[in-house]
Amino acid sequence: MKFEISKSAFVAVSLFGMVANAHLAAWHEAMWCLNGNTGKEDLNSYDIVSPLYQLSFRDWWFHHVNRCDEFPPAAGKFVDLPAGGSFRIEIASNRAKTSLSYGGRDTSAWPDGETYPENYNEAGCITSPNMHAQNHGRAAGTAFAISYVSDIKQVTPENLVVFSVRHNTPWKREIYYDVPAAMPPCPAGGCICAWGWVPNGCGQPNMYHQAFRCRVTNSRSNTPVAAPQPPKWCENNPSACTKGAKQMVYWNQLEGNNIQVDGRDAAGDFKSPGYNMKLGFADGAQNDIFTGAASSGGASSSSSGGSSSSSSSSGSGSQGNTNTNTGSTSNNNTGGGSTGSGSSSGGSTSPSTGGTGSTGAESASPSGSSASSDTSTPSSASGSSSLTSTTTPRQSCQRTRRRRRQEEKLKRALGHHHHVMKRSF
Numbered sequence: 001m002k003f004e005i006s007k008s009a010f011v012a013v014s015l016f017g018m019v020a021n022a023h024l025a026a027w028h029e030a031m032w033c034l035n036g037n038t039g040k041e042d043l044n045s046y047d048i049v050s051p052l053y054q055l056s057f058r059d060w061w062f063h064h065v066n067r068c069d070e071f072p073p074a075a076g077k078f079v080d081l082p083a084g085g086s087f088r089i090e091i092a093s094n095r096a097k098t099s100l101s102y103g104g105r106d107t108s109a110w111p112d113g114e115t116y117p118e119n120y121n122e123a124g125c126i127t128s129p130n131m132h133a134q135n136h137g138r139a140a141g142t143a144f145a146i147s148y149v150s151d152i153k154q155v156t157p158e159n160l161v162v163f164s165v166r167h168n169t170p171w172k173r174e175i176y177y178d179v180p181a182a183m184p185p186c187p188a189g190g191c192i193c194a195w196g197w198v199p200n201g202c203g204q205p206n207m208y209h210q211a212f213r214c215r216v217t218n219s220r221s222n223t224p225v226a227a228p229q230p231p232k233w234c235e236n237n238p239s240a241c242t243k244g245a246k247q248m249v250y251w252n253q254l255e256g257n258n259i260q261v262d263g264r265d266a267a268g269d270f271k272s273p274g275y276n277m278k279l280g281f282a283d284g285a286q287n288d289i290f291t292g293a294a295s296s297g298g299a300s301s302s303s304s305g306g307s308s309s310s311s312s313s314s315g316s317g318s319q320g321n322t323n324t325n326t327g328s329t330s331n332n333n334t335g336g337g338s339t340g341s342g343s344s345s346g347g348s349t350s351p352s353t354g355g356t357g358s359t360g361a362e363s364a365s366p367s368g369s370s371a372s373s374d375t376s377t378p379s380s381a382s383g384s385s386s387l388t389s390t391t392t393p394r395q396s397c398q399r400t401r402r403r404r405r406q407e408e409k410l411k412r413a414l415g416h417h418h419h420v421m422k423r424s425f
């Protein structure tokens with residue numbers, strides 16, 4: 001009798017085997033597949049933890065293989081990314097092992113709710129929890145990326161930029177990822193973020209890729225992120241690394257891979273392209289991902305820390321509605337930052353200097369200080385007046401006209417033209 005197995009049965013068996021090995025995923029209330037792929041609340045869900053290996057692009061992209069990408073987070077749930085700060089994510093083998101279930105009853109410092117020594121080490125591989133590493137120093141690293149679109153269907157490898165990396169993870173349950181200070185604000189509907197992990201050996205050479213709804217807070221810049229390029233293997237050769245914005249690592253799939261490695265690394269292990277310096281990913285915020293220097297005045301109306309508009313000048317930037325100096329705010333400003341105006345109510349700053357718009361009639365002087373709208377008496381270098389008379393040309397003309405009227409009256413009274421005093425002015 002010929003034995004056949006359907007694709008769906010193969011996937012089900014494969015996922016069961018993966019769960020049996022207690023793999024790990026990133027957890028937050030703003031994640032896709034929080035409750036699994038049933039559409040009902042499941043405090044014990046684990047559909048998202050299955051690794052991705054030798055799948056079509058359609059199946060591995062945002063974990064479509066078991067339809068996790070079809071179950072978005074609840075409305076209004078976001079991972080908040082504070083520009084210049086950090087955000088917290090939990091790593092676990094099951095939702096029940098996080099603070100998102102049972103009030104955190106089954107959690108510990110570790111991803112599976114158990115307890116292990118701080119110097120946890122296995123000569124072969126640590127399999128409980130399944131971190132694909134022998135010890136903390138061998139943990140491959142994990143990353144977060146962002147796409148400045150609000151619809152998950154519009155996210156592509158070409159607009160998903162790695163912005164934060166944490167070396168030597170996954171390890172403990174809680175991870176804090178750093179956010180570049182120059183991150184621009186997201187669209188009104190938020191951004192789409194992704195978490196990724198490529199294990200460093202210790203089992204099947206697979207990868208992890210899952211989606212979150214996120215938004216940047218405290219944004220003070222409008223400089224966009226650059227188009228990311230595929231990372232390159234550059235261990236011990238920094239000049240070979242991809243410079244600037246990088247794509248996530250897509251590896252060992254049937255299609256859609258953006259990196260290929262072979263041979264062994266400097267430690268003698270088979271090469272595995274992870275989120276670490278072997279691919280040029282520095283630990284922490286990726287501050288080289290922008291198209292140019294950060295603009296200091298791109299704060300969105302909902303972010304904190306922005307300078308409010310007022311009638312008085314402050315700071316080093318030149319201010320005023322009629323200002324035409326570079327870097328200062330004016331009503332006809334066409335730069336990328338929010339401009340100040342008479343109706344500004346706060347949250348807007350200058351696109352380059354952080355100066356605020358003025359509601360007064362000030363115009364900026366070239367030196368950056370606010371010039372008064374009143375006519376000032378010119379002064380010499382010593383500070384004293386350079387004029388010896390305060391008579392203006394207009395006053396002089398008025399006096400001349402008065403004299404002439406008086407002379408005409410005199411002529412009419414005397415009747416003799418030769419009695420008129422002739423004056424020149």
